[in-house]
Amino acid sequence: MRIVIAEDSAVMRAGLAEILADSDHEVVAAVGNADDLLAAVDEHHPDAAVVDVRMPPGYTDEGLRAAIAIRRNHPATGVLMFSQYIETRYTADLLGAAPGGGAAGVGYLLKDRVADVDEFVEALSRVAAGGTALDPEVVTQLLGASRRTDGLGTLTARERDVLALMAEGRSNAAIAGILVVSEKSVEKHIGNIFSKLGLPPSDADHRRVLAVHRYLGS
Template sequence: MRVVIAEDSVILRDGLVQLLALRGVEVAAAVGDAAALLAAVAQHTPDAAVIDIRLPPTQTDEGLRAALEIRRTAPGVGVLIFSQYVETKYAAQLLGDGGAGVGYLLKERVVDIGEFVGALERVAAGGTALDPEVISQLFGASRRATALDTLTPREREVLSLMAQGHTNQAIAEAFVVTERAVEKHIANIFTKLDLPPSGTQHRRVLAVLRYLEAAG
């Protein structure tokens, strides 16, 4: 797996490079601003980009806007936002754009490099990796009535764990139920969200994106 990193803190940037290298991840470029990030993605075509939200020159939302640009110009590149903050406006747009291969993790809540690399691998492979706190804030940003209102509390919990990248087996273990029970919940979610079987669309990803569009 080959990645680029955009992080303005030199210490954190160098630390990420070293930690990822120890896990066999190739860091093609590690940069400190959005312009350099876009140039690095265009040059190296990585599997994924790890991006902080607040980058120079304004230290506001340059990272998220760069991430949106990457999704537009290089949709095959996974995007993992790695920040101290939850920025609901652009995050909802990023996560609800109909694509896959997106993630959003909070720095202070990542305590295991193995879990971080696992999340990065899921994003690079076209899946999702979302911190529960990010999901909570995004979902709470809007109160519009949607098909999601028809989900039961347990179905919402299952969908939340799906958004975090958990497999059916992991969800079953979390709820101490069988995988068949989880499969039934997921089938109900697909039905309620009007996601019939398709040979060209990934229903699991679409369900997660529908969940996140509530914050759009």
């Protein structure tokens, strides 16, 4: 992968760059503010950008706003957001930023997840490939907040578990392994989720992405 890193901490930038280089990925730019991030993406057209939510000068949502611009202007570039805090509103804003409001190619992790190098690199790879990678803690809060939404409130506890793992970007096989059930059971739960959310089969739409986006954007 070709990657741009945007993180105001020089130590964190260097650490991320080293992790990615050790995993045989190319960091084409490592910057410390949102303006330089946008310039780097315009110049290099990377496969993915790793972006801190809060960056100079205001340390509020500069990184988020830059990420939204990337999602709109460079939809082929995956965006993996980082934060020290669970900020569910930012996740929903980011998920709705791509053309068509699709949830593909986006991730949101808490910074302490970087301590697990394999998990971090695997999440970034999923995002670069057009998948999703959401921190389990973020998913838990989003799912809890969205249970009041029509359709979502009818899901069983097991169906919510499956949907949460789908939002993390897990495959059916991975979900089956985590929940210790068969892949056939997972497929049945996913079929029930699609039915309850009113997502019929369609050649034009990716129902898995739509299901995840339904509650993350609620």
